[in-house]
Amino acid sequence: MIYLDYAATAPLEPEVLEAMHEAEKRFFANASALHTPGHLAMNQIEETRELLASIINAAPQEIIFTSGASEANNTVIRTFEGHEIETSPLEHHSILETTKKYAGDKRPKLYSYMLANNETGDILDLPHEKGAFLHSDLTQALGKIPIDVHKLDLDYATFSAHKIGGPIGVGALYVKEGAPFEPLIIGGNQEKKRRGGTYNTVGIIGFKAALSKINPKVYDTKVRELRDSLAHRILKEIPGSSLNTNLERGKSLPNILNASFRAAEGESIQLYLDAEGIIVSTGSACAAGDIKPSHVLMAKTGDAEVAHSSIRFSFGPDNTMKDVEKVMAVLPGIIERLQKISTIEV
Amino acid sequence: MNEGEDWIYTETVKDHFLHPRNFLMGDESKFDYDAVGQVGNPVCGDQMRMYIKVKDGKISDIAWKTYGCASAIASTSALSELAKGKTLDAALEISAKDIDDYLGNLPKHKFHCSILGHDALKEAVKNYRKALK
Numbered sequence: 001m002i003y004l005d006y007a008a009t010a011p012l013e014p015e016v017l018e019a020m021h022e023a024e025k026r027f028f029a030n031a032s033a034l035h036t037p038g039h040l041a042m043n044q045i046e047e048t049r050e051l052l053a054s055i056i057n058a059a060p061q062e063i064i065f066t067s068g069a070s071e072a073n074n075t076v077i078r079t080f081e082g083h084e085i086e087t088s089p090l091e092h093h094s095i096l097e098t099t100k101k102y103a104g105d106k107r108p109k110l111y112s113y114m115l116a117n118n119e120t121g122d123i124l125d126l127p128h129e130k131g132a133f134l135h136s137d138l139t140q141a142l143g144k145i146p147i148d149v150h151k152l153d154l155d156y157a158t159f160s161a162h163k164i165g166g167p168i169g170v171g172a173l174y175v176k177e178g179a180p181f182e183p184l185i186i187g188g189n190q191e192k193k194r195r196g197g198t199y200n201t202v203g204i205i206g207f208k209a210a211l212s213k214i215n216p217k218v219y220d221t222k223v224r225e226l227r228d229s230l231a232h233r234i235l236k237e238i239p240g241s242s243l244n245t246n247l248e249r250g251k252s253l254p255n256i257l258n259a260s261f262r263a264a265e266g267e268s269i270q271l272y273l274d275a276e277g278i279i280v281s282t283g284s285a286c287a288a289g290d291i292k293p294s295h296v297l298m299a300k301t302g303d304a305e306v307a308h309s310s311i312r313f314s315f316g317p318d319n320t321m322k323d324v325e326k327v328m329a330v331l332p333g334i335i336e337r338l339q340k341i342s343t344i345e346v
Numbered sequence: 347m348n349e350g351e352d353w354i355y356t357e358t359v360k361d362h363f364l365h366p367r368n369f370l371m372g373d374e375s376k377f378d379y380d381a382v383g384q385v386g387n388p389v390c391g392d393q394m395r396m397y398i399k400v401k402d403g404k405i406s407d408i409a410w411k412t413y414g415c416a417s418a419i420a421s422t423s424a425l426s427e428l429a430k431g432k433t434l435d436a437a438l439e440i441s442a443k444d445i446d447d448y449l450g451n452l453p454k455h456k457f458h459c460s461i462l463g464h465d466a467l468k469e470a471v472k473n474y475r476k477a478l479k
Contacts, residue, residue, distance in 0.1 A: 265391065267415035268363075275364055284391060284415065293391060304389040340371045342413045343384065343393045 002278045002323045006163075007118055007140060007256055007314035012206075013165035019209035020167065023202045031199040032190060041201045048208035052159065052172055055211060056138075057148040064173045064191045065204055069139045069160035070094035072173035075184040075195075076112065076135045076156045077102055084109040088124055089299035090117045092137060096295075108132055115152070116141040119283060119296040119312055120245045121256025128153055133179060139163055139171075143214035144253045155179040161203070165316075166210030170203035215317070223315050224254035230313060230324045231257050238332050240264075240339060240346040244297060244310060255315045258283070258297070260306045263346045264338035269311050272334040278327055283310040305344070356450040359420045366419050368426035370397065370409040377409045381477060383469025386462055392418050396426075396466035400474060404433050410463065417456035422463030424448045434471050440464070 003011065027044050029037030046060070053060040066072045073094040077085065082104035087095055095112050111127045114137040123145075126136060135156035141147060143164040149157055156179065161170040175181050181194060188196030227247075234241050240262030245252050261269060266284030273280055283294030284307070292298075293307035301307065313327070339346045355363065370377050379397035386393040392414040399407035408426045412418055424445050429437040442461050446452055452460055 263413060265413050265415055265418075268419060271363065271416045275360070304391070308388065308391040337371075341366070341369045341411050343395045343411045344388055344413050 002319075002326055004313045004315060004319065004323070004327070005279050005281050006316035007121075007312065008281055009162050009168065010165045010316055011318075012167065013210055013213055015213060016166055016206045016209040020202050020206040023205040027201050027205060029201075031201050041199070044208070045199055045201060045204050048204050048211070051208055051211050055147070055214070056142075056157070056159075056174060057150050058174050059177065061192070062174055062177055064175060064194050065200070065207075066171045066173055066195060067169055067197075067200070068162075068171040069137065069158050070171075071184065072158040072160075072171050073112075073135075073137060074098050075173055075182075076110070076158070078184055079180055079182040080110040080133070081182075082106045085112065086110070086127070087112045088114065090114065090119075090122070090124070090296045092118065092139070095137065110135060112137070114138075114140070115147075116144070116253045117296060119256075119294055120258045120300060121253040121314075122246060122300075123250065123252055126152060126154075140253060140256075144216060144219045144255055146216050149174055149176070161207040161210055164210045164214055167203050167206040170200060170207045172207075218317050219254045223317060223319070224249075226315050226319055226321060226324055227255060227257050227313070229321065230327060231259070233324070233328050234259050234331070237328065238335050240335070242306070244300065244306070257313045257315075259311055259313070260309045261311070261335045262305075262309060262339070263342040263344040264309055264335050265342075266308055266310050268338055269309075269334060272338075273311075273327075273331070276330045276334075278330070281312045281314075283312065284308045355416065355420070355453070358448075358450045359417070359452060362420035362423040362449065363416045366423040368409050368430070369419075369423065370411050374411070377407075379407075379409065381470045381474030383466045383471070383473055385465040385469055386414075388413055391415070392459060392462055394418065394422060394462040394466040396422075396463065396470045398467070398470045398474060400434065404431060405429050405437055406431075410466065412462070414462060415456075415459055417452050417459035418462050420449060421445050421452065421460035422466075425463040425467065429467060434474070438468060438471055440467075 027041040029041050031041035049060045049063045077098040081102045083106040085099045085103040109132040112135040113126050116123050118140045133155040137158045139160045155176045157174040159172040162168040185196040244258035266282035270282045283297045297307035380400045382397045384395040395411045397409045
């Protein structure tokens with residue numbers, strides 16, 4: 001299998017698996033308990049907190065562990081319930097739908113702009129306004145490019161473990177010291193009363209193992225080379241192809257390539273590739289079980305056909321140039337065939 | 347992880363998707379037809395065009411083109427097999443359920459994709475009859 005869907009979920013790193021197996025045995029105790037096993041579990045959680053804080057240039061007490069990025073995103077938006085909230089049109093639904101439901105007209109205003117988009121990999125300019133607060137969903141950016149919450153001038157930031165080779169069900173929220181905060185889950189002293197619920201020690205230990213392995217340099221060099229090579233070959237070898245990702249350094253994450261293939265429908269491309277053992281995703285409506293195609297590609301291109309015909313290839317550190325070659329050994333034929341049976345002219 | 351043993355669709359759907367029957371590759375002038383019907387549009391993500399050749403009141407040959415998803419491809423492939431050789435009226439009676447049964451069940455949220463071919467066939471028959479008048 002050639003796995004090119006890292007932006008959806010990265011496979012667990014072997015070190016993560018090992019750390020979590022070990023943790024199941026050694027750190028099973030409730031981390032809030034005052035006995036020794038509880039204390040040992042809490043140490044592991046605090047070490048993870050310190051590690052994440054050091055990676056993003058924050059203070060450990062500014063990190064809150066959550067069940068994932070959606071919870072972290074919801075927490076920030078709910079903190080600003082009734083307030084003016086502005087988001088980019090490219091945000092994840094956990095931002096867009098909560099904003100729609102809870103935004104109001106009170107001040108101060110919250111801006112929520114992701115640093116890098118999950119579908120196209122595009123890097124966005126963040127809005128900075130005096131007197132307003134700024135949240136950024138860094139789920140896709142973590143591990144792929146260097147992150148400094150101070151340089152980015154953020155008040156809040158969202159992170160997720162399963163996009164960097166950690167487990168699903170673990171995330172984190174950065175809340176700048178002194179920034180407004182309302183807990184989403186109430187009824188526990190955990191996380192300094194900022195997030196109720198028994199600590200997910202094993203998951204957080206898995207997150208730590210994944211964080212210890214992140215290396216944006218590998219993405220900037222090896223992974224970027226794979227992504228760019230596939231992009232150039234697609235444009236050169238496949239008629240009717242176009243890119244929805246800006247390949248220029250600094251304009252997109254180095255691991256994501258979104259391309260459209262005129263007259264070929266995305267879900268069909270995805271499943272023909274799947275039948276060849278190549279795993280990708282698509283912005284086509286059909287794939288999402290929806291009638292609308294990707295809101296991100298619609299916002300970016302305004303062209304439903306481009307969105308329906310799109311495929312996202314997202315690379316990880318384990319991919320090789322052989323994977324790119326294998327994709328290009330079958331993709332042109334798949335596209336040609338779909339274009340030939342298509343009702344749309346190429 | 348899906349290791350390829352259990353695809354999201356049944357083996358029959360997979361077979362019709364990977365090896366669609368009666369589809370028209372390339373230029374439609376390659377196919378000798380009496381009427382054509384088209385439904386859907388690319389904005390909605392699916393478009394289907396059905397071509398029929400009619401002899402003695404029966405569909406003697408059939409072909410189709412689509413800009414559509416795997417379910418649309420598989421179900422139209424199935425429909426084309428079911429419709430070939432049938433009288434126009436009998437072909438119109440083929441139901442979405444017949445196709446679903448033939449393929450061994452499409453995922454429920456994909457049901458709407460499977461009626462595209464159906465609607466295109468109806469259009470083709472309508473256009474054929476209109477031309478006769």
